[in-house]
């Protein structure tokens with residue numbers, strides 16, 4: 001029959017040869033496609049963010065909340081939470097109440113004028129607010145709509161003190177003077193002067209962030225007043241030690257899809273003890289594992305990385321007695337909430353969340369999700385800011401991702417400072433000419449997530465994420481940020497205009 005065809009009874013020979021060639025190419029293409037489909041991360045990732053798993057179990061007919069205020073408390077996993085809000089808002093073109101610099105006037109009580117683009121209390125234009133601030137309800141209410149959902153997160157004060165000590169060692173004078181956290185815990189008053197700027201990082205930091213007097217001595221009346229104020233304003237208080245359970249409660253409260261609350265831990269210190277595990281070694285889920293649902297009847301253990309004795313822990317609890325009260329109180333209400341939600345359902349949903357996180361880590365992250373030191377991250381734009389005694393870790397993206405997957409994965413690991421720049425550039429696009437100024441790179445100030453400005457020699461500065469370089473946003477010399485003081489620059493050393501306390 002082929003001879004018959006070839007002889008040109010049905011069309012010329014060249015046409016049949018061409019046809020055979022096309023069929024062969026098509027077949028080979030199909031075959032290669034099957035092979036690559038099985039092995040390539042890129043293809044696996046193509047559909048992962050749009051698969052039905054991304055939605056999670058049905059939430060019924062509720063409407064997703066889009067007016068949200070998150071009080072970003074310090075050293076409580078708040079950067080991981082803020083990352084979710086940033087992703088959610090960016091994907092849906094929501095408007096963020098962004099700071100002029102990198103924090104909303106912290107540590108001064110929040111003032112509405114710290115919000116970029118704020119035009120007065122009657123202009124309703126922001127959906128999400130979540131950068132560091134010292135809470136001040138009347139001013140926040142000027143910015144956010146009346147139906148805003150307020151929530152925040154707390155952490156065991158002992159673990160929080162440890163994290164704060166490591167991060168703000170050179171920022172808080174009380175920590176600077178103490179050799180170790182143990183020494184500080186043994187006799188905090190020896191190191192602590194309430195008049196010194198930045199010492200709020202060393203005592204009742206939670207209470208300070210909620211806008212209350214963190215230096216007051218503990219009384220039951222004060223503690224109850226604090227608890228009452230928080231309950232009146234905040235609809236949900238999450239607990240860092242039970243991060244995954246917190247995410248499930250949050251997702252139900254906000255009526256958000258599962259993927260919106262799946263995250264990789266950001267801003268983590270390198271673990272000195274015990275090394276770093278990959279995903280299978282429990283890194284991404286390390287906190288989750290430590291916080292099994294209801295494992296300890298709702299009580300949490302502070303997971304600390306340094307060696308402090310039980311006696312020193314107890315001293316830290318006493319030193320931070322007001323925070324300790326808040327923590328125990330809201331830990332209790334948190335578990336009451338889970339009981340109302342249903343313990344069995346919580347277990348199921350937490351398991352789904354963890355599975356999903358593993359899946360996304362497998363697609364998005366290099367080396368199975370193992371966090372890496374900043375200088376090892378090839379893409380400088382996603383290096384986390386470094387501060388204090390230990391290395392703050394970040395992630396590397398899996399190579400070879402298709403564009404859509406890469407964008408979604410990148411959002412999940414983009415550090416807070418860089419994310420603020422991205423959102424800022426989107427909300428306040430600058431004329432092309434302004435973005436192209438060559439000296440912009442030289443005027444970059446590096447600002448810590450916690451608010452401190454880096455004091456680095458220029459060679460080390462090159463290792464830091466170039467804040468202004470991320471999206472063309474640069475803090476200009478003389479701009480006011482941090483606490484309203486004018487910032488000046490002396491040979492790469494950035495200092496506050498009038499204070500003895502350096503900004504780091």
Ligand SMILES: Nc1ncnc2c1ncn2[C@@H]1O[C@H](COP(=O)(O)OS(=O)(=O)O)[C@@H](OP(=O)(O)O)[C@H]1O
Nearest residue numbers: 074075076077078079163243265266267268269287
């Ligand atoms: N998912 C999750 N679960 C539990 N804990 C987590 C999570 N993500 C981040 N972290 C830990 O939170 C600490 C950083 O907190 P913040 O991001 O609030 O710090 S900051 O105030 O913005 O600088 C930091 O704690 P330390 O490592 O003890 O310093 C992070 O490891």
